[in-house]
Amino acid sequence: MEIIVQQDGLAMGATSAGPIAELFLQHLEHTHLPHITRKHEIVDNCRYVDDILLIFDATHTNIREITKDFNDFHHKIQFTTENEMNHKLKLLRYHRTQNPHKYKLNNLQKTDVH
Secondary structure (H helix, E strand, O other): OOOOOOOOOOOOOOOOHHHHHHHHHHHHHHHOHHHHHHHOOEEEEEEEOOEEEEEEOOOOOOHHHHHHHHHOOOOOOOOOOOOOEOOEEEEOOEEEEEEOOEEEEEEOOHHHOO
């Protein structure tokens, strides 16, 4: 029988994992996100669990640079991006649609989620 010892991170399913992860993400929000928001001229942001939605003007902001700054926060955490396609973005169970003057969230039907 082989015994594997976890070297770092939180044990999946542990009752303490969720609250500790939440504390870590709140720390990120309060210490790192304000700097990124100012540096990259992010218009607005919101977070749900571990998904962060950033709203910015792509003519002034480079998503690769934002992602790099997020990934520099901690060497064990790597953020990924989801980009809009045809002014639409699937986020959680919502479909975000953009026009030049407003954003709209529509609830996705179960058959729309891939």
